[in-house]
């Protein structure tokens with residue numbers, strides 16, 4: 235994340251814009267599709283008044299009009315557009331492929347019925363194979379960083395010792411590896427499998443093991459290596475020099491024999507680390523009967539959990555990325571996972587203690603995962619589902635005010651957070667059978683898949699127009715990035731602080747406003763960099779939409 239190449243720091247913002255005719259209408263909707271009974275909506279942007287104008291759903295098969303409706307009053311102005319409309323065609327439920335027509339403009343094609351979320355899910359998982367480091371059979375590149383780590387840093391001291399930190403995943407478009415995001419992603423992959431072993435049991439390489447667990451094992455193996463003498467954790471491998479040496483393939487990294495490891499510890503890191511290792515211990519014991527590996531994971535988890543009261547609340551080692559502010563939610567998750575793996579009641583009591591202290595989350599990211607602990611605990615005490623409800627109510631209040639239905643303002647990595655809302659809805663529904671937040675959740679998914687100002691599907695390779703110019707080394711060298719998922723828009727003021735040189739902004743500036751800017755541009759490490767954490771969230775959300783006959 236925050237890949238800051240020095241070459242992009244000299245900045246001249248391009249103010250030119252691709253001219254839009256005053257007649258042109260832009261129709262924005264989910265470019266993949268809807269299940270038959272879901273809420274189906276689109277947004278229309280226009281410079282002229284379209285009140286009361288008819289719209290049509292057109293069948294792609296025979297060009298016939300199969301549904302019609304009327305635009306109501308303009309919703310509000312947005313950026314350069316004085317007139318905006320929210321279109322609802324939920325009543326139309328016939329299976330097929332369609333476009334929405336307004337005047338002589340057509341939307342992207344979308345499906346009603348069984349949209350192909352299985353392909354999206356497996357492609358999002360392929361991104362992890364691209365991110366693999368060391369001797370882990372990566373795709374699109376050779377084995378890399380096989381000398382990790384070349385030195386160890388503790389505070390302001392360099393320890394003259396070499397430990398094996400090969401493996402794991404590069405975090406984002408750069409080649410740094412982080413404990414925090416690796417543990418989160420590993421946890422989410424295993425959690426997804428436990429949540430629904432059928433939907434997440436796909437085995438595209440036909441080797442008998444679910445692909446999602448094979449990938450999680452890459453994370454677990456690396457996390458085990460991050461244990462430093464049972465008292466500290468390796469929190470990061472490589473420093474910010476990684477961002478200053480330009481684009482290069484990982485096997486040719488000029489810094490490949492100069493990659494320090496940072497040591498640190500904190501209750502926050504113990505929380506997510508123990509969560510990942512204890513769910514791993516359980517699944518590798520119960521599914522794969524790998525007792526030695528399972529015991530190693532559990533012993534390591536138990537040891538770190540036991541020292542939590544003698545370490546700082548939050549770790550501050552490393553170079554300043556992915557710093558947490560809180561730890562209770564993560565310790566709650568660690569404790570409940572330890573309970574599920576060992577059946578020792580003390581862990582359940584401690585999980586409740588930390589989960590109550592954490593309270594509801596109003597965000598979703600690597601550091602805001604209390605909802606996972608609340609979900610787990612609800613299986614033992616239904617009151618913990620209320621925390622999920624409080625969180626969903628908060629997003630519901632937000633999204634109703636937004637033209638495009640986003641549940642949060644755009645800060646950083648917000649596509650991950652939007653899908654986090656959908657994730658919380660999936661958890662909440664499973665606990666309560668209460669479907670009242672479905673429309674909120676669908677709206678977040680639709681935003682990511684094209685119902686946004688730019689009409690762009692943020693997952694590369696899907697939809698009529700998708701993000702493709704990711705801030706990632708492989709976009710640069712290979713011209714492709716399987717499962718690339720853009721970080722998503724940020725507030726204009728936030729973006730301007732980074733002074734990024736955008737190579738071609740002309741299309742994108744037409745559809746921005748003060749609260750949301752986005753560029754499909756390889757220099758843009760703020761809105762267009764993919765990360766393992768966002769993919770881990772997205773895999774869970776889209777995987778749960780897979781329809782199995």
Ligand SMILES: [Zn+2]
Pocket residue numbers: 366367368378379404409484
């Ligand atoms: Zn590597």
